Amino acid sequence: MAHPNPIRFGIIGCAEIARKLARAIGLAPNADIIAVGSRSKNKARRFIADNGLSVDYVTAYGSYEEVLEDSRVDAVYLPLPTSLHVRWATAAAGKGKHVLLEKPTALCVSDLDRILEACEAGGVQFMDSTMWMHHPRTGKMTELLADPTRFGQLRTVNSIFSFSANPDFLQNDIRVKPDLDALGSLGDAGWYCIRSILWAADYQLPSKAIALHNPVFNPAGVLLSCSSSLIWDDGKLATFHCSFLEHLTMEVTAVGSRGTLHLSDFVIPFEENSANFSFASDSGFNELVTGWQRLPSQHVVATDLPQEARMVSEFARMVGEIKNSGSKPVSKWPEITRKTQLVVDAVKTSIDKGFVPVDVVG
């Protein structure tokens, strides 16, 4: 899968998730890793060795700055804790590096705006690392949701992403630390739920977020579990639930005037090489209402590359267009990110204010 001119990535931070992305960059036909930076050079070296990267080809750096100073690096992947995103994403953009940023992208939309403004000023591509967006299943489902004769108009979405964190996670993971990932389960699992809802709504922002009355906080005040409703002025409604305290669940149900879409593994497909979903259109009952007519059908979508490698490949493609053809950065991805962050913020505000309706203002 050699590419004549692959996009050269630096990875900044050796978080667990970076292992998955390192593999993905290796699998993407148009991308290479050439640098790994950590606060400790030994840790960067160990990451390179542990992930089967070539020590001759990939430089280990003992600081994040050195990755940004490496003129060979085209783009950086930033798996750092959210509280460090503004500092390092703006620094990367300032050095002309394209930015692939882990989610949640920021602690609030004003922080995200600093990142997006730096990317715009630097002329670099920004994209958040929401992998499932890039699975071909998502493209297939998007087509169906957009089909007025099969799905009609969207009315309702319910999204659930929960997993049962172990005691070590609940004590030590960055996602339960107020100084690192203060949005907790809302920024982590909730990010995916909100994104799925916006995706189903063709990225039309809801007018209001109204959190439900069941948030669970840890003693440090970080959300471990919460839920919210989102409403649109045209009557659409979405609900979501995100939690570190329940069995692993990844449901999306989108109901339109003429169709219903359902899947149970939307964030990470059950298996890497193909993924399925169910879709029903114009279903009804038989005459005595003892069974259905036009049952939901199962759709299976194969993928040549894992969704995270497709994400890297799409990001590298856009970077290549900018680097080699003088194109402008694609605005779709930062726009989607910003909408997601706006909804995260509104849900958090609704929780903080006692479950009142909060306007989602773009």
Add this chain to the structure above:
Amino acid sequence: MAHPNPIRFGIIGCAEIARKLARAIGLAPNADIIAVGSRSKNKARRFIADNGLSVDYVTAYGSYEEVLEDSRVDAVYLPLPTSLHVRWATAAAGKGKHVLLEKPTALCVSDLDRILEACEAGGVQFMDSTMWMHHPRTGKMTELLADPTRFGQLRTVNSIFSFSANPDFLQNDIRVKPDLDALGSLGDAGWYCIRSILWAADYQLPSKAIALHNPVFNPAGVLLSCSSSLIWDDGKLATFHCSFLEHLTMEVTAVGSRGTLHLSDFVIPFEENSANFSFASDSGFNELVTGWQRLPSQHVVATDLPQEARMVSEFARMVGEIKNSGSKPVSKWPEITRKTQLVVDAVKTSIDKGFVPVDVVG
């Protein structure tokens, strides 16, 4: 499937749903129809002919009273509009007839209590006609939800029941008429959602209902669509959505600390002879978080009789125990009905008061 001493049913009212129940009574091995009463004798006769019942065996009556006066009738099935339930269910109980009552059972819990008190005073069995409760699939799922090693403790339930009513329904069906079924979609589709949530919670009542901000009313003030959250003091949360305005959808997702249950046809199974659901327990990710371990498994549960015939059979069995063995009416069913009605009432009150939390007081 002859039974030496079948329970003899009278059907009061020839609503569309009565056709399904007439067939179910015919299929149930321990039940027979012997009378059909309508406001017009001709209509009762036509119902008998149209549903393949024997004119020699089944008496057509031109009034509801005559069915209750027929001393051969053990039990009545009442598919009447909800606004008539108090009058006719109490009259039936007063005549010593056992009562199988369509849902919603009453317009409010105080009305239901009049019915339940009449049944208790008359020593007759009461059961509401919530058919899916009687499918063997429900029993199998109940076992799994009750298993602490497989499902753990319930945390979250989401339930959706919607269907896309045609213009004729939206103009003329009793379920959109304020004087007949004033609870609209909440009493109809919402009844099933609330029941599914209570079922998943082993009938522990939530402490509060808080309706979501999206009800749709028709010009006469009847709910066509609405949603609500339900919360328990131990942190459990449920949400549901019920609508006449969306594509046919029947989802239940129940998430526990150790397991997840999902099904997409909970009210009326896709097919009559068997029904499935998915269940996952202790699922996790593989090492690089690129797929799942312990995938949800599909369970298929066959049934010898349609769920509505099993419902009739169970009701007839209880009636037979009372009639032939001097047993007392089984209290489980009226208790479940009353809890469902209490939640319906609380959701309606929350909507009417502007989406405030409303205590669910048993």
